[in-house]
Amino acid sequence: MARAYRGGSASSSGGASLLLWLGLAFIVVLADQFTKVLITGYYQLGDSTFVTNFFNIVRAHNTGAAFSFLAGASGWQRWFFTTLGCVAACVIIWMLKSHPGQKLFSFAMACILGGAIGNVIDRVVHGYVVDFLDFHWSWMSPVFSGGHFPAFNVADSAISIGAACLILDELLRVRKS
Numbered sequence: 090m091a092r093a094y095r096g097g098s099a100s101s102s103g104g105a106s107l108l109l110w111l112g113l114a115f116i117v118v119l120a121d122q123f124t125k126v127l128i129t130g131y132y133q134l135g136d137s138t139f140v141t142n143f144f145n146i147v148r149a150h151n152t153g154a155a156f157s158f159l160a161g162a163s164g165w166q167r168w169f170f171t172t173l174g175c176v177a178a179c180v181i182i183w184m185l186k187s188h189p190g191q192k193l194f195s196f197a198m199a200c201i202l203g204g205a206i207g208n209v210i211d212r213v214v215h216g217y218v219v220d221f222l223d224f225h226w227s228w229m230s231p232v233f234s235g236g237h238f239p240a241f242n243v244a245d246s247a248i249s250i251g252a253a254c255l256i257l258d259e260l261l262r263v264r265k266s
Contacts, residue, residue, distance in 0.1 A: 106189035110199040111182075117203025121243040122210060125219040137223070144224055149240040150217040167212055174209035178202055193258040200251030207244030218242065 132138075132148035139145055153166060181202040188194055211218040220240035230236040 104189075106195065107185055110185045110189070110195045111202075113196070113199040114203035114206065117200060117244070117247045118207050118210070121204070121207030121247070124221070124243050125207075125211065128219055128221045132221070143226055144222075146221055147223040147240055149220040149223075150215070151220050151240075152217045167216055171209055171212045174205045174212070177205050178209070181205070191258070193254055193261070197251040197254035197258060200247040200254065204244035204246070204248035204251065207242075207247070211244075218244075220245070222246075 128146075128148050132146075134148055134150060137145050137147040153170075181198050185195055185198050185202075208218050220242050222242060223237060223240045225233075225235065225237040227236045229238060233239070
């Protein structure tokens with residue numbers, strides 16, 4: 090449940106919390122973009138490095154959304170997902186300002202914000218999102234080609250962690266009520 094902040098010291102505490110969450114989002118963006126610069130600097134599209142029997146480093150480009158949704162569209166999806174990411178970022182910043190004292194909720198929102206911005210940067214700069222983490226297990230073959238989960242990146246990981254934390258936050262909130 091959101092706490093209402095009133096008075097000078099509480100609102101300045103809320104402002105400090107907002108800066109903390111925006112700082113976390115910024116760290117996610119930096120980590121995401123740094124790893125993508127390494128991948129684009131050292132790998133050509135389609136290159137792959139074996140790491141373990143279930144993990145490779147690859148260079149893949151995703152013009153769509155999660156699981157390459159709409160990747161085969163004619164190009165409009167680049168600007169659609171860019172706009173969607175920008176709108177999501179604005180809504181998330183508003184939510185962070187509205188609920189600065191809810192730590193798990195704010196952590197989740199900051200992770201999602203950093204991931205969304207990281208992928209928006211890719212779409213604007215490259216026209217696609219750079220993915221490079223390739224996990225594969227033979228038991229996943231019935232669902233994913235060759236057992237390879239779709240390649241993803243640091244931004245996608247942050248978004249997934251944020252989504253899991255949102256679910257946990259909601260379960261904990263409902264349990265308290």
